[in-house]
Amino acid sequence: MQNMVIEATNLSKTYNPDTIPVKAIDGVSLKMERGEFAALVGPSGSGKTTLLNLLGGLDKPDTGNIIVGGTDITQLGENALVDFRLHNIGFIFQAYNLIPVLTAKENVEFIMLLQNQPKAQRDARVGALLKEVGLEDKVNTRPLQLSGGQQQRVAVARALASKPQFVLADEPTANLDSKSAFNLLDIMHKLNLEENITFIFSTHDQRVIDRAQRVITLVDGRISSDTGIIKK
Amino acid sequence: MRVLIKIAWRNIWRNSVRSLIIITSIVLGLWAGTFVSAIYYGMGEDRVRIAIENEISHIQIHNPKYKDDFKVKYAIDYNDTMQAELKNTPNVKAWSARSRTQGMITSTTASSGVQINGIEPAAEDSTTHLGKKIIEGEYLAPGRRNQIIVGAKLARRLKLKLKSKVVITFLDKDDNMSSAAFKVVGIYESSNSTWDDANVFVKREDLNPLLNIDANAAHEIAILLNTNRLIDTTEAQLKKDFPQYKVESWMEIAPEINVVISLMGQVSTIFVIIILLALSFGIINIMLMAVLERTREIGMMIALGMTRFKVFQLVVLETFFLVMLGSPTGMLIAYGTISWLSVKGIDLSSFAQKSMASMGMSSVIYPALPWASYEQIIILVMITAVLSAVFPAIKALRLNPAETIKT
Numbered sequence: 315m316q317n318m319v320i321e322a323t324n325l326s327k328t329y330n331p332d333t334i335p336v337k338a339i340d341g342v343s344l345k346m347e348r349g350e351f352a353a354l355v356g357p358s359g360s361g362k363t364t365l366l367n368l369l370g371g372l373d374k375p376d377t378g379n380i381i382v383g384g385t386d387i388t389q390l391g392e393n394a395l396v397d398f399r400l401h402n403i404g405f406i407f408q409a410y411n412l413i414p415v416l417t418a419k420e421n422v423e424f425i426m427l428l429q430n431q432p433k434a435q436r437d438a439r440v441g442a443l444l445k446e447v448g449l450e451d452k453v454n455t456r457p458l459q460l461s462g463g464q465q466q467r468v469a470v471a472r473a474l475a476s477k478p479q480f481v482l483a484d485e486p487t488a489n490l491d492s493k494s495a496f497n498l499l500d501i502m503h504k505l506n507l508e509e510n511i512t513f514i515f516s517t518h519d520q521r522v523i524d525r526a527q528r529v530i531t532l533v534d535g536r537i538s539s540d541t542g543i544i545k546k
Numbered sequence: 547m548r549v550l551i552k553i554a555w556r557n558i559w560r561n562s563v564r565s566l567i568i569i570t571s572i573v574l575g576l577w578a579g580t581f582v583s584a585i586y587y588g589m590g591e592d593r594v595r596i597a598i599e600n601e602i603s604h605i606q607i608h609n610p611k612y613k614d615d616f617k618v619k620y621a622i623d624y625n626d627t628m629q630a631e632l633k634n635t636p637n638v639k640a641w642s643a644r645s646r647t648q649g650m651i652t653s654t655t656a657s658s659g660v661q662i663n664g665i666e667p668a669a670e671d672s673t674t675h676l677g678k679k680i681i682e683g684e685y686l687a688p689g690r691r692n693q694i695i696v697g698a699k700l701a702r703r704l705k706l707k708l709k710s711k712v713v714i715t716f717l718d719k720d721d722n723m724s725s726a727a728f729k730v731v732g733i734y735e736s737s738n739s740t741w742d743d744a745n746v747f748v749k750r751e752d753l754n755p756l757l758n759i760d761a762n763a764a765h766e767i768a769i770l771l772n773t774n775r776l777i778d779t780t781e782a783q784l785k786k787d788f789p790q791y792k793v794e795s796w797m798e799i800a801p802e803i804n805v806v807i808s809l810m811g812q813v814s815t816i817f818v819i820i821i822l823l824a825l826s827f828g829i830i831n832i833m834l835m836a837v838l839e840r841t842r843e844i845g846m847m848i849a850l851g852m853t854r855f856k857v858f859q860l861v862v863l864e865t866f867f868l869v870m871l872g873s874p875t876g877m878l879i880a881y882g883t884i885s886w887l888s889v890k891g892i893d894l895s896s897f898a899q900k901s902m903a904s905m906g907m908s909s910v911i912y913p914a915l916p917w918a919s920y921e922q923i924i925i926l927v928m929i930t931a932v933l934s935a936v937f938p939a940i941k942a943l944r945l946n947p948a949e950t951i952k953t
Contacts, residue, residue: 372849372948393853400851407951411846415556420549427549428851472850484951 319479319512320346320369325378326535327364338364339375340535346480346514350543351506353526354516361535362516363484369514370403370482371395383479400428404473404511406483410465412457412472418444419453422471429476443471446508447501463494467501474505480512487519499525550856554863557836558871565868568832572825572872573879579821580880580923583814584913588888590807592908594796596737597803600674602796603642603768604777605784610792612765618647619719621763622791631787632769637776640672643764645753649716651696651746653704660700660746662714664753673770676734676747683708683732692752694728697742698735706730714746718758726756737908739900815922822926826934833865833938844942845950858939865935873927877920884913 487495645664
């Protein structure tokens with residue numbers, strides 16, 4: 315059980331319960347181990363993003379529990395949840411979502427600054443991560459001067475900066491061309507193996523699905539299939 | 547905090563045109579507010595200066611009963627001992643002993659109620675510079691008897707010219723009617739036309755016998771000091787030296803002037819507050835735009851683990867930077883303008899001389915502002931900055947990261 319990173323039990327989430335109820339997640343239970351590289355797939359509106367938001371503590375389920383590293387995040391208050399996310403969860407967004415006024419280095423460093431990590435530690439970690447994602451020559455470049463693929467690589471480095479328990483990625487390759495998408499997947503997989511950090515990503519992209527160790531398929535807010543860990 | 551400062555600073559330059567517009571409006575608003583305050587303050591100071599230098603002086607001494615009903619019999623014994631004591635009182639620059647009564651002045655065409663001041667010409671000139679205000683004719687000269695000088699406004703009303711004969715009528719010490727003919731030798735004009743209309747000057751040596759009082763008697767000693775700062779100490783000293791008399795500073799003698807000054811101060815503060823209020827709506831608008839076009843970015847920051855308090859701090863910092871970029875520039879320009887015009891003056895004589903004079907003010911305004919007022923404006927600006935940030939910051943705080951990231 316120590317290897318278990320996420321244990322979600324009987325999650326459900328309904329939007330607009332008082333007007334036109336939309337059941338986004340309906341009785342989902344899920345367990346994930348440390349170091350998994352899992353894809354969450356399904357048609358549009360199947361609840362992938364909602365499930366990621368629930369697992370990431372960005373939204374609260376109507377019912378059910380989510381235990382991350384032994385902490386039930388559904389029971390945490392607003393500030394405790396923010397702090398929990400800061401120290402335990404990394405996020406990669408479809409639209410990169412870097413802070414445009416900060417350089418690549420500063421964007422990666424941002425979370426570590428919020429954590430009040432010492433400068434030497436920050437410098438070492440940021441330098442190593444930017445090198446891992448192949449952007450050591452773009453350290454002082456701002457996001458708008460980077461390509462989409464490069465921005466998403468900075469986002470990957472940022473997600474890993476605080477050595478989280480797991481990284482949630484919502485359609486990380488959706489805005490990238492094939493070459494950039496493969497490149498990003500290679501980097502994510504490499505870091506997944508090197509840092510033993512769990513990656514969960516929602517995707518429609520078959521190229522991404524093919525690389526996943528485990529594929530969880532959602533339909534109408536329910537898990538319709540789960541391959542389990544099929545590749546190591 | 548350093549990362550917040552870095553982000554806030556860079557954020558305000560993301561849309562530099564927009565930021566420069568609001569900074570410019572802050573500069574102009576503060577300059578206008580500070581400058582108008584300085585004009586009001588300068589006018590107030592000018593009124594006090596005119597009142598002290600021309601009318602009241604810093605301190606006055608009266609018989610304690612004189613001001614109850616201004617009876618001629620309640621005089622001061624202005625003897626050699628008193629003069630010697632005044633001479634030896636530190637900080638006293640000059641003084642003038644005046645015999646005074648209310649009466650009527652009658653020309654060949656009209657008459658008017660006036661205050662008749664019996665003065666020693668040299669002492670009065672040293673104290674109120676009356677001699678320098680003569681615009682026609684000459685000042686009271688020693689030797690010749692029953693000379694009178696009148697204000698320009700009164701001269702116009704009574705159609706008086708130099709050498710015109712007038713009769714002044716009043717009650718003497720025993721409430722008997724007394725009158726005498728005087729010859730106009732000079733017409734004066736001060737910065738206060740109302741004062742000029744109501745005051746005529748004769749020599750004390752001519753007036754005292756008509757009032758049936760001793761040659762040494764006087765109703766008022768007006769004392770001019772070397773500086774305003776020494777009023778309290780000198781007043782205390784004089785009270786000690788002349789316990790039998792009433793010693794009062796100009797603030798006690800003419801409290802209405804203090805009220806006017808205080809009112810001007812309040813009006814200028816209200817003016818500054820109105821300007822800052824208008825500015826604050828501009829700032830709120832700009833900051834609200836900045837927050838609303840960055841909802842996804844702010845939501846992302848919250849998602850990554852930035853507390854809502856830090857988001858609040860970020861918006862407040864951005865607002866603070868905007869205001870603090872404009873404020874020192876506005877204050878500096880205002881300080882420069884005020885310093886320059888405090889020497890050069892703003893000359894309103896071509897269109898406002900009469901109205902200014904009727905209020906006892908000079909037609910040349912010298913703007914001035916004490917440091918305390920600059921500090922007060924700076925504090926008001928800071929409060930404006932923080933208050934202007936609150937509404938946009940609350941908007942930012944209410945963002946739901948799950949919602950905003952999707953957009």
